Amino acid sequence: MITAISFILVFCALVFFHEFGHFAAAKLNGIYVHQFALGMGPVLFKKKIGETEYSLRLLPIGGFVNMEGEDGESDHPRAFSNKKPFQRLIVLSSGPIMNFVLALILFFSVFTIIGFPSNIVGNVTDGFPAQVSGIERGDIIKTIDGRSIKSWEDVISAISSSKDTLDIVVVRNSKEIEFNIVPKLDNGRKIIGVTSGYQKNFFKSVKYSFLVVGDVIKGITSFLINLPLKGTQGGDVVGPVGMVGMIGKAAKESMVRLLQLSAMISINLGIFNLLPLPALDGGRIVFVLIELLRGKPVNKEAEGKVHFIGFVLLMALMVFLVFRDISKF
Template sequence: MNIIIAVLIFSIVVIIHEMGHFLLAKANHITVTEFSVGMGPTLLSTVKNDTKYSLKLLPFGGSCMMLGEDDNSEAEGAFNSKSVWARMSVIIAGPLFNMILAFFLSIIIISFVGSDPPRITEVEAGSPAAETGLKEGDLITRYEGSRISIGRDLYTKVNLDGIPSDNITLSYKRDGKTHDVTYVPDSEEKYMLGFTHESGENKAEVISLMPGYPLAKAGVQVGDIILELNHTVINSNQDLEDYMSSHPFSDDSVDITYQHKDRIHDATVTPRLTKNAALGFVFNLGREKQPPLLILKYSVKEIGYWIKTTVKSLAMLITGKFTVNDLSGPVGVVDEIGKTINSSRADGGFYVIMNLLNFMILLSANLGVMNLIPFPALDGGRLLFLIIEAIRGKGIKQEVEGMINFAGLMLLMALMVFVMFNDIRKIF
């Protein structure tokens, strides 16, 4: 059942993307030869108004095939017979429709469960943050040069970039006025494995990992359960907390036993010396109900958050902070959706639905942003060729563009195969 739901979610996101291309093609009087859902051999098809509508065997992806899309045909209704601006609108429509889908899904989620304003909930007494005048209830608007719209904005910034140990610069709003502060945080050096966990008596589950740190490098994943540290049995988060308090990490290696799904793994890692700084305050990550106008405002902020997170992750992939091993394809996405369903089931069907809609927002925004990368065979690559055509007044030779797109497609296919096998390796 989980797999069926996951495939359905993935398919909806892709179909909406292709629907964007389809509708703008029709609006610009471009002949759509085939609109298909899925890939591979055709299971069912029908023809209406010169367009073949197909359902295909593999429930991943889809396509919107247009007349003259890959040649210089000037026939009536051919893609290349239309103005460069018309063609640009067709290409942009796919990613744009993904953003529109994400926006409407955000409205649904925020209407029911609210959003997470980046409000300070507690300031540590006597901390440098308290000395600047920060108070409970202040709304963080900027942190280290980045605009902060929701609590997860700040959480992601802190989690991915860390807390600077020299100066923290932020802006906050109180009573309608914005204030700017800079302070030197309290800090200490300690050895870390690079993960976080919850508190209490539940199993010691890894809830986040720091890229480039020992546990992430060892192959541990979010959701894995820590069972032993240096052959000491860990039955709960409290056991883990007690062990790390009584046995501070050093530059000595640590033997760790952890559970990934139903399999037990052993690894030996060496903690990394890190200078840890403290913000000096706690901020909100909980959802708060919003009035109607703010629902729209926070829905826009929600999309902005996912776009920024996707771009940031892409930048970290390019700079080497993430590797291709961290990428997930359709197999990995289906697995993650299954995990989301299983982890939410205990809270009831309502929360299962809300979490799945949230996953759809992530997928849709991700697909929209990634498709705009100016890489051959992606929408962004095709858009780049059209921008060059608009500047030059004439297009690049079809043969040259075709060769470049074919090379890009081969590279993408190779990457997809690698990611698929990597997803399978991670699952098993």
Template sequence: MNTAIAFILVFGALVFFHELGHLYFAKRAGILCREFAIGFGPKIFSFTKNETVYTIRLLPLGGYVRMAGEDPETIELKPGAKVGLLLNEKEEVIKLVLDNRDKYPNARVIEVERADLEHALTISGYEEYEEELQTFRVHEKAYYVSGGEEIQIAPYNRQFGSKSLGQRALAIFAGPAMNFVLAFLLFVIIGLMQGIPVDKPIIGELVPNSAGEKAGLHQGDVIKSINGTGVDTWTNVTTIIRKNPGNEMTMELERNQERIVLKVTPTAEKEGKQEVGRLGVYGPVEKSLLGSLKLGAEQTYKWTKLVFVSLVQLVTGQFSIDALSGPVGIYNLTGKVAESGFVNLLGLTAALSINLGLFNLLPVPALDGGRLMFFLVEALRGKPIDRQKEGLVHFIGFALLMLLMLVVTWNDIKKLFL
């Protein structure tokens, strides 16, 4: 598989599931989600559905869901501004035309006296040559029209900050949580494709030209004994083989209800400082949905524990920052793994998904964990922290993360030339 295609698929899956968690629970809470983006920078592709613009952007450095109220609204109607109003059959404003009003000849133009598009949802002003103040009701899903773009207004009840602490926390936590869900699903798929190892003394697949194949072993052979010692598990088989590198052994088998005796000699291979025996045979596997679900849970737990320990070691300085990989390192690794097969690529994607989920839960400003930390402080003190102060902390955290990204990327580039 082409490295670029493999990387795009892996990166896209990680970011899509992460942001999908944010989007789903934000929409469930009634928050207006303006954009669902994969990548940063200039748009490559976009379409609009159910109030949200879905975009793919140029730089594969993450993604985001832009929720109303998280950033200050970019459009503000001030007294004296002239605005064109398009009304529906109920005399509600459905579009507020801020410029190029000549393209909307049916719009009623007013000079704004006051506007409340968050709470009261009204706009008042004077039409040309009229002295009476006119007040119009604004539809809760009305749009601004500016620069050829239509931007939906965000009443306060559709903004992130209007929701309960629990709803906001869930919308943020759901992103990392979906990365664990993705990892679990991928491990389940791997189990369904490859089967689940079972501890039975039965020959599974054989490596071509291996010692086992040359000795005459067949897939499905049931091993009864080795050198006269009875075996009843695959663990017994591998233990005996590993202890006999280069030693001829007598293996008693059952094949098609017949007893067969073969002479096998494990090859001697180095494993660390010791020499172990290898036959080039795999143990048996069984394919089942229940077994695959169990495998998915076990592998997700195993990798979560492994990544968590690694993050703790990084924070405590037990290993160097040079061990981290950024986009360049992941791109290179993805290419190598993709060459070894689709199943291995699924395994890498699952492992990276857990990495992304845990990393985002770190209590670091600008990460999801940092935002959850602010929610915890809000719960303890009974009121939210000043938005400007919180925004400054997140900005500093984001700048430090970008600096870390530059350092890691530089290390990745240097490794390519070593």
């Protein structure tokens, strides 16, 4: 039950932010929006406000924004197809961008709840150089080899670029204590056997949220770039069934773990939708860019056929991933 509820809440949040991005951008650019729907299938609730009908549907497996002239020609002056290319680019890219915004909000929530890594010593591993030298939990690392330390990233950078012996100054009970420590090599990395303590600060939480989202985007992008050369391992790509299991497991572990996983999925969703594939936002963006290069619109009928074929292929991929997930059980 927890798994089902968690999946529905997470998926609805991801879809809502994505589709709301398209919706808000369309409205701001004066595009006529017929419908804004959360979910698919039979309508559970609907209400028309102004020119737009808002609906909640039975199946929590998606959502959509229905804009005039989105998939073909239209004589309506406020049709999507009649807007300037840069306006259409803004509308198409706003969905994925909102997925990144959601990830920022979720990571910020995590850092607000548990804090963020700092230059305060958390755990000290028995038998490792830091513990042997006398560093204790709660010590504040002030300098390493004369280098001022302000964050956990500074600690890692200073240790990894250090010489054979580290000159570490910590603050303990308002007093400075100096240690000379010889790092230990672990898989080619220099370590001293300490982990970061966590600290809470509103503005630094915002900063760390941007840093983490940036790192995740870099990691996923690197994976996609190397995909044609290295291929994938069995666990690299997860389908809908596998995602349900991951979300359920995270929900049972803790709210923080669920928020972290939701942020990761949101970033993945944003990047996936920006891929230059037919039927995705990225594919539609490509056609607008081609229009800008050609100086005239692409044939809408031809573009529609390309997106339809892309949609069929994406559904086939989805079915394949579902069956593969099930086979793992």
